[in-house]
Amino acid sequence: MKEEICQKKMSLVEKLGVHLENREQLAPVAARILAYIILTGKKGTTFEDMVTILCASKSTISTHLNHLQDLNKIVYFTKTGDRKKYFVINKDMVVQHIDNMINKWNEEREIHLELKNYKETINNNKIDNEDEKFDLSFHDDYIKFIDGATASVEELRTNLANNKFNI
Amino acid sequence: MKEEICQKKMSLVEKLGVHLENREQLAPVAARILAYIILTGKKGTTFEDMVTILCASKSTISTHLNHLQDLNKIVYFTKTGDRKKYFVINKDMVVQHIDNMINKWNEEREIHLELKNYKETINNNKIDNEDEKFDLSFHDDYIKFIDGATASVEELRTNLANNKFNI
């Protein structure tokens, strides 16, 4: 019973790990650490736990743990009379992620505007040659999409603000 | 006048290049090639052009050009009595990109469902200990967001299907 849950947990650590590795641009072990911390929840995880469970060296865990703290993805609490640090996720990691998405979309929007602008200039220099002209409607559609997606994500942000949560 | 446009073009190649490097997971030169092809448009670009304009070796251009063809990002046409290949973007690169987004969101959705499921199991094993229970509303909000974003991107897909375009 307990072993089943543990196995399930570790298989989720791998799955979530791969996902976070890509989404957050983290090294494999760093992503596993974050996944393990997420899946352990409020009771927290220690340095030692992770060394044994994730089968990585102390130096690797140390480095990545510090890195994740620098990125504000995780925080720790302590217990009186216990020198260990208990790591849990920083609860605004989700808000951070949402803000990253919004920023990414704004950048993409900017690029589309610049591309469209450039293409319009070129088109105006080729009034004669209709065949070689760029088609611009794509950029307008894409910008419309970005605006829609941004609206969705901003709704999510609002929902989260009204909610105490814990990934 | 012509020089200004050329400078503007190359600075956009760099900007779009960086963007594509991340978005499409391409090597720097591969992303520049794709950006240059996009910004050159219907008249197409040749191997030689890119060797000189992007300041890269023939082997580099050759490898990346083949890679981009394997990925279905670019295609070429030829002119009778001219052995050169004229590269242009594959017009369904955009649809490909949209399908990738949809897939990515579906995967993310799946992960949230799995996480929620796991956390529910754990919560049920801790009926006594309310403090350590996971909060699950976040996953529901996130899934709602994904559904919203997916709807936006599917609208974009429909708009594009009704439109002949050219990035």
Place this chain on the structure above:
DNA sequence: CGTCTAGTTCGGTTTGTTCCGAACTAACAT
């Protein structure tokens, strides 16, 4: 004081990525 715990720092190995040059090929032209 020495010892234990909890973690850090440093140097090095392994592995992977990105690009290059030189030698090659295939097809056409003279």
Place this chain on the structure above:
DNA sequence: ATGTTAGTTCGGAACAAACCGAACTAGACG
């Protein structure tokens, strides 16, 4: 046949990322 054009292929240099082990440190405890 010899050259030219338009590329391809291969080996390797240069650099970067990811991880490890061993030696170290800072504080608590006896």
